[in-house]
Amino acid sequence: MEPIVIVGGDAAGLSAASKFKREHPERDVVVFEKGEYVSYAACGMPYYIKGAVEEFDDLLQVPPEKLIEDRDIDLRRYHEVVAIDTDAHEVTVDGPDGEFSQPYDQLLIATGARAIEPPFEGMELDGVHTLHSLDSAKAVHDAVRDESPSAVAIVGGGYVGIEMAEAFDAHDVEVHLFEMLPHVLAPFGEMVAEHVEEHLREVGVELHLETAVDGFSGTDGRLDGILAGDERYDVDLALVGVGVAPNAELASEAGIDVGETGAIATDEYGRTSADDVFAAGDCAESRHVVTGAPDYVPLALTANRAGRAIGQTMAGDPTPVGDIAGTAAVKAFDLEAARTGTIDEDEAREAGFDPVSITIKSRSRAHYYPGAEPIHITMVGDRDSNRVLGAAMVGREGVAKRIDTVAAAVHTETTVGELEYFDLSYAPPFSPTWDPVLVAAKVLNGKLD
Amino acid sequence: MEPIVIVGGDAAGLSAASKFKREHPERDVVVFEKGEYVSYAACGMPYYIKGAVEEFDDLLQVPPEKLIEDRDIDLRRYHEVVAIDTDAHEVTVDGPDGEFSQPYDQLLIATGARAIEPPFEGMELDGVHTLHSLDSAKAVHDAVRDESPSAVAIVGGGYVGIEMAEAFDAHDVEVHLFEMLPHVLAPFGEMVAEHVEEHLREVGVELHLETAVDGFSGTDGRLDGILAGDERYDVDLALVGVGVAPNAELASEAGIDVGETGAIATDEYGRTSADDVFAAGDCAESRHVVTGAPDYVPLALTANRAGRAIGQTMAGDPTPVGDIAGTAAVKAFDLEAARTGTIDEDEAREAGFDPVSITIKSRSRAHYYPGAEPIHITMVGDRDSNRVLGAAMVGREGVAKRIDTVAAAVHTETTVGELEYFDLSYAPPFSPTWDPVLVAAKVLNGKLD
Numbered sequence: 001m002e003p004i005v006i007v008g009g010d011a012a013g014l015s016a017a018s019k020f021k022r023e024h025p026e027r028d029v030v031v032f033e034k035g036e037y038v039s040y041a042a043c044g045m046p047y048y049i050k051g052a053v054e055e056f057d058d059l060l061q062v063p064p065e066k067l068i069e070d071r072d073i074d075l076r077r078y079h080e081v082v083a084i085d086t087d088a089h090e091v092t093v094d095g096p097d098g099e100f101s102q103p104y105d106q107l108l109i110a111t112g113a114r115a116i117e118p119p120f121e122g123m124e125l126d127g128v129h130t131l132h133s134l135d136s137a138k139a140v141h142d143a144v145r146d147e148s149p150s151a152v153a154i155v156g157g158g159y160v161g162i163e164m165a166e167a168f169d170a171h172d173v174e175v176h177l178f179e180m181l182p183h184v185l186a187p188f189g190e191m192v193a194e195h196v197e198e199h200l201r202e203v204g205v206e207l208h209l210e211t212a213v214d215g216f217s218g219t220d221g222r223l224d225g226i227l228a229g230d231e232r233y234d235v236d237l238a239l240v241g242v243g244v245a246p247n248a249e250l251a252s253e254a255g256i257d258v259g260e261t262g263a264i265a266t267d268e269y270g271r272t273s274a275d276d277v278f279a280a281g282d283c284a285e286s287r288h289v290v291t292g293a294p295d296y297v298p299l300a301l302t303a304n305r306a307g308r309a310i311g312q313t314m315a316g317d318p319t320p321v322g323d324i325a326g327t328a329a330v331k332a333f334d335l336e337a338a339r340t341g342t343i344d345e346d347e348a349r350e351a352g353f354d355p356v357s358i359t360i361k362s363r364s365r366a367h368y369y370p371g372a373e374p375i376h377i378t379m380v381g382d383r384d385s386n387r388v389l390g391a392a393m394v395g396r397e398g399v400a401k402r403i404d405t406v407a408a409a410v411h412t413e414t415t416v417g418e419l420e421y422f423d424l425s426y427a428p429p430f431s432p433t434w435d436p437v438l439v440a441a442k443v444l445n446g447k448l449d
Numbered sequence: 450m451e452p453i454v455i456v457g458g459d460a461a462g463l464s465a466a467s468k469f470k471r472e473h474p475e476r477d478v479v480v481f482e483k484g485e486y487v488s489y490a491a492c493g494m495p496y497y498i499k500g501a502v503e504e505f506d507d508l509l510q511v512p513p514e515k516l517i518e519d520r521d522i523d524l525r526r527y528h529e530v531v532a533i534d535t536d537a538h539e540v541t542v543d544g545p546d547g548e549f550s551q552p553y554d555q556l557l558i559a560t561g562a563r564a565i566e567p568p569f570e571g572m573e574l575d576g577v578h579t580l581h582s583l584d585s586a587k588a589v590h591d592a593v594r595d596e597s598p599s600a601v602a603i604v605g606g607g608y609v610g611i612e613m614a615e616a617f618d619a620h621d622v623e624v625h626l627f628e629m630l631p632h633v634l635a636p637f638g639e640m641v642a643e644h645v646e647e648h649l650r651e652v653g654v655e656l657h658l659e660t661a662v663d664g665f666s667g668t669d670g671r672l673d674g675i676l677a678g679d680e681r682y683d684v685d686l687a688l689v690g691v692g693v694a695p696n697a698e699l700a701s702e703a704g705i706d707v708g709e710t711g712a713i714a715t716d717e718y719g720r721t722s723a724d725d726v727f728a729a730g731d732c733a734e735s736r737h738v739v740t741g742a743p744d745y746v747p748l749a750l751t752a753n754r755a756g757r758a759i760g761q762t763m764a765g766d767p768t769p770v771g772d773i774a775g776t777a778a779v780k781a782f783d784l785e786a787a788r789t790g791t792i793d794e795d796e797a798r799e800a801g802f803d804p805v806s807i808t809i810k811s812r813s814r815a816h817y818y819p820g821a822e823p824i825h826i827t828m829v830g831d832r833d834s835n836r837v838l839g840a841a842m843v844g845r846e847g848v849a850k851r852i853d854t855v856a857a858a859v860h861t862e863t864t865v866g867e868l869e870y871f872d873l874s875y876a877p878p879f880s881p882t883w884d885p886v887l888v889a890a891k892v893l894n895g896k897l898d
Contacts, residue, residue, distance in 0.1 A: 011882075041815065041817060041877070043815070043875075043876065043877050043882075044815060044817050044818070044877050047817075047818060047877055047878075052818065052819055053817050053818065053819070058817040059817060061816075289872070299875065300875055300882045301872065301873070301875050301882050301883065301884075301887075302872070304882050304883065305870065305883075305887075309870075320870070322870030322872070323870075323872070324872045325871075325872040326872070327872045327873055327874045327875075328874060328875075328876075329874035329875065329876040329879050329880075330876055331876060331878045331879070336879070338874050340872070340874070366490065366492070366493060367510075368490060368493050368496075368502050368507035368508060369493070369496060369501065369502065370501055370502070398850060400874055400876060400878070400879035400880070401847060401850055401851050401854075401874065401879060401880065401884075402850050402853070403874050404851070404853070404854040404871075404873045404874055404884070404886070405850075405853040405854055405856075405857050407854075407871060407872055407873055407874070408854050408857035408858055408861070408863070408871055409857055409861075411863075411867070411871050411872070412857070412858075412861035412863055412867075414857070414860075414861055418860070418861075421754065421758075421769070421771030421772075422774075422853075422856060422857055422860050423738070423750065423751070423771070423772070423773045423774040423775070423776045423789070423856055423860070424750070424776055424853045424856055425776045425777060425778035425787050425789070425849055425850060425852050425853055425856070426492075426748065426749055426750050426776075426777075426778065427492065427777075427778040427779055427780060427849060428490070428492050428493050428496055429496075429780045429849070430778055430780070430785070430849035430850060431778075431849070431850065433460075433492075433749045433750050433753055434750065434753065434754075435750075435850075435853070437853070438750075438754075
């Protein structure tokens with residue numbers, strides 16, 4: 001029988017390969033990875049640049065040798081899959097020794113995503129970086145240490161922008177953060193954004209909101225400034241983090257359906273429109289548990305669990321990849337921000353809901369317990385069904401994992417009234433008697449009545 | 450119309466009174482409290498004794514004046530209800546000016562619980578304390594500071610015992626903790642208990658497990674030792690925390706049904722067997738969401754939310770008090786322990802389940818992120834239905850509120866397979882990519898297959 005072939009040696013691809021091999025050790029699994037690194041912790045890159053993660057190798061989760069020897073995966077690095085023939089069930093591979101064909105029994109496309117490179121003037125200047133590979137992380141890491149930059153421009157106020165502001169600030173670099181929209185962290189909603197923005201300013205980040213970047217200026221090929229909002233700022237380092245785009249071209253050129261989001265369309269088992277071809281991870285769509293519609297939220301857990309489920313499905317045990325709730329958390333200096341579900345009222349209305357939102361302020365500990373910090377929650381429910389649609393929260397502690405209670409409610413189509421009566425944990429060092437999530441549900445339920 | 454009458458001015462009673470008054474400001478609500486204090490933070494007492502909560506007044510959540518003036522509640526302190534006549538719809542009250550009758554339209558019994566006083570020899574000695582009132586907390590607080598005790602005996606390894614070990618240790622008192630059972634924190638299960646015990650020993654607590662206390666010895670009416678397990682230990686302070694008993698006598702003497710647990714039996718609206726008589730808080734039973742059976746788990750949130758729901762029901766809007774999951778968290782020095790649902794396999798079997806348990810070890814942060822601490826989880830599922838029955842966990846961080854995700858799963862009758870695919874938050878400072886809860890569900894689901 002032809003082997004299982006997997007395109008891409010990161011979270012989704014290797015989760016699938018490992019799971020399949022556990023079920024069928026006798027079958028061959030070939031993983032083609034076009035670069036040097038496999039199974040790396042992309043989410044750790046800002047912390048490596050910051051210096052919180054000391055060793056580059058700490059970002060490598062499973063060494064290639066282990067994949068090859070312990071898991072018996074036929075891992076081929078420096079091999080790029082350049083074409084898929086879905087009729088012939090084979091891929092064309094460009095490797096160190098030239099091109100060749102590789103037939104497959106079943107194929108998983110796990111090509112990931114790439115940093116969007118906007119068409120700014122001066123993108124090619126020395127000192128302008130993006131962050132979506134270990135090599136680029138190493139370059140920024142070394143630049144911060146070797147070039148002693150005095151000011152950095154971060155373009156984009158998403159996760160990467162916020163985390164990189166913290167990373168640069170740790171090296172006493174003056175940080176300018178440029179965001180085209182009125183607020184940072186768009187998926188977290190305005191309430192969270194405003195708290196994060198206030199905090200960023202507090203810690204000394206120069207925040208430029210609603211400020212479009214026109215380009216970079218340089219001398220002798222070396223960055224010396226950024227042009228934005230009709231101003232020029234002296235900077236000697238720049239990090240462009242305006243989002244990622246799915247690597248869906250390989251699939252679309254093979255005639256495989258791509259969704260409206262631009263990512264590869266998949267069904268609940270991660271199957272694409274082509275027979276025996278799956279897609280998972282940052283190149284693929286997922287189904288959103290609230291809207292029921294295809295969505296593109298390229299995050300690490302989604303990739304890992306979809307890969308694993310597809311490995312199981314390919315092994316003969318059909319396993320859904322799971323819906324996503326868009327659950328996410330981010331550390332912004334001393335703040336934690338988190339979100340889950342559908343919190344944008346327009347998105348909720350488009351999905352057929354009649355959304356109602358409230359915002360409450362509670363605390364991370366009993367009011368009398370030292371160190372209690374404010375927690376702010378926005379929660380959204382549906383007027384018709386009373387269902388919990390989503391929430392966003394922000395505070396200095398107890399936020400990142402508290403969102404999971406709401407994520408669980410979102411997954412189980414819990415009503416706001418039911419959530420209000422969940423028996424959640426309480427002890428003075430960890431929560432008020434009524435957990436902030438319960439307070440939010442109580443207030444929202446009052447408004448939905 | 451006769452007033453709403455409430456017996457007991459703490460969490461359940463005042464939540465009901467406040468809620469009812471918000472709905473019907475024109476109606477009278479009389480609250481009889483036999484003591485001085487109302488609305489006090491019993492859970493904060495160990496932290497007051499420790500010194501983490503500095504002011505005694507910080508334990509008083511809502512001052513009596515506020516209840517009387519702002520909320521217009523007819524609060525009568527130093528008034529003890531000594532009898533209920535359910536036919537006549539009136540109570541007999543013993544107040545500062547003697548006994549009188551008070552008719553009621555509807556009645557809420559919220560008499561709370563009391564510390565169990567075991568029949569130990571020497572319980573009456575100076576230096577032997579229990580902890581279930583603000584006055585007792587103040588006595589222990591002052592004893593620690595004024596008497597400079599050198600060694601304390603804590604009898605009972607439940608929440609109070611563990612929290613008081615931390616409190617005494619903060620004052621450099623040698624701490625002996627005596628537990629009759631093989632493990633501390635029985636409701637948390639053996640796995641959690643063993644980690645807590647190891648930690649208690651690490652920080653210097655002298656732990657005496659499976660050690661029955663015979664009594665206390667004294668000189669001139671003053672404690673000087675504890676007799677336990679055929680040994681005698683010099684101690685000059687003792688704290689007996691072997692649990693609480695519901696104050697159900699007032700109800701039972703009035704012919705109101707008391708359940709097998711010894712607490713007042715109630716239906717899903719908190720109604721007792723007598724017309725127009727409700728019960729809530731530490732004197733009443735609740736329904737357990739997993740077993741569906743009446744249970745007695747006297748905790749703060751249960752009292753608050755049942756009181757509030759009953760206030761709403763008495764106001765004409767029938768509102769269930771909510772099932773309990775027995776969710777609880779406790780801080781034990783540098784450890785956090787938490788539990789929810791049904792984790793005891795015998796209890797699960799009695800309730801008709803076929804329980805299967807697993808224990809996993811994961812981490813509180815990404816493996817490469819500094820400060821990641823182990824988290825240990827035991828999760829229990831039902832072989833027949835695949836339903837999540839409960840979980841217990843322990844670790845140095847990220848435990849107390851992580852249990853709420855499982856509590857949500859327990860409340861919604863989520864299967865282990867569904868929980869495994871919840872989209873939970875991930876960022877390196879807060880969680881591994883697969884949250885420990887997901888890892889537990891994955892492993893448990895593998896065993897249930």
